[in-house]
Amino acid sequence: MxxxxxxxxxxxxxxxxxxxxxxxxxxxxxxxxxxxxxxCFSYAGTDQPTGGSYGLALDPVPTVNFVFLTPANTQQQQAKDIIQHSSILATIKQLSQTRYIFAPSLNIVFGSAKGPNFDSTKGQIQIPYQYIDQLLEHVSKTGAYPTQQQRYQATTDALLLTLLHEIGHAYILDRAIPVLGNSETTVDNFVVILLLNDIHRGDDIAINASRLFSTQALNNSNLRNNTFIQQHSLSQQRYQHILCLVYGSNPARYQRLFDSFPLAQRQQQQRQCNGIYSTTYQGWLYYLDN
Structure with a gap:
């Protein structure tokens, strides 16, 4: 020039x-x-081969924002550190560029007084630090995670499932997606489809986090008194539905997922779950790919 x-x-x-x-x-x-x-365009994008020649490819912009309120004590600071040192923020951000795209952007506020919940009037998801503390305590009391690293991983897995659940509610409202049935089951489907198709270790997260949130697992936990848990605690039926979606996504890989079930119930699940997953997957991709 x-x-x-x-x-x-x-x-x-x-x-x-x-x-x-x-x-x-x-x-x-x-x-x-x-x-x-x-x-200006060159600054925002990268040159990539397009149809045999070089074209301009703009970098997708994240459509979620993370807001961290100031922790009030050492325990809340620990909760904040757990979030920031995990892969949760990167995962949520990446999905907001390709799967659930919000306009205007959706705010996720950590350290709120209420929640976890999606506040439709403010257009934000609220996650208290206390909830993360309760998750860590609940995970520790199960005795299934002997090391601190494993306990932190299980805590962030459960938190990711919580965040995706609330994002699901926000996305349904944002896209005016019709819900012809139980809204919680609809959001469960949204969460599991994302976990199985877009998130590393998503199958483990779906199975393990659902077990942590099951009614039986929460019976002797302080977490059961949390408002989110009271509203969203997984009944045995919802837990089996999540397992069904996981199994249906790859029956050969998850063939032992129902081994603890009675024979007749196990056979029924194995017959039905492939079709249930296929229908759910195609239904959600109609929205997530557009």
Missing amino acids: NRYFIFFDQLVAKKISPKFLRASSRLRFICALLCLTLS
Whole structure:
């Protein structure tokens, strides 16, 4: 682009007619404007091969924002650290660029006084630090996770499921998706489809987090008094439905998932779950791919 500017400067030096110079100045301005515009696009995107030639590919913009309120004590600071040192934020952000795209952006507020819940009036998801503390305590009391790293991983897995659940409610409202049945089952489907198709270890997260949230697991836990748990605690029927979706996504891989079930129930699940998963997957992809 600089060689064009040099050319125009040479014209000026040779005292070309004022009329021509006026036209040249206008052309120079247009060139400069075009250069600026292209540089802005280049900054925002990357050059990638497109159909055998190089084209401009704009980087997708995240459509969720994370807000961290100031922790009030050491325990809340620990909860904040657990979130920030996990892969949760990167996962939620990436999915907001490709799967659930919000306009305007959806705010996720950590450290709120209420929640977890989706506040439709404020357009935000609220997650108290206390809830994360309760999750960690609940995970520790199960005795299934001997190391601190395993307990933190189980806690963040359960938190990811919680966040996806609330994002599901927000997404249904944002896209005006019709819910012809139980809204919690609809959101469960949304969560499991994302876990199985877009998230590393999503199958383990779906199975393990659902067990942590089952009514039986929460019977002797302080977590059972949380408002979110009281509203969303997994009944045995919902838990089996989640297992059914996981099994149906790959029957050969998850063939032992129903081994603890009575024979007749196990056979019924194995017959039905492939079709249930296929229908659920196709239904949600209609929205998530558009």
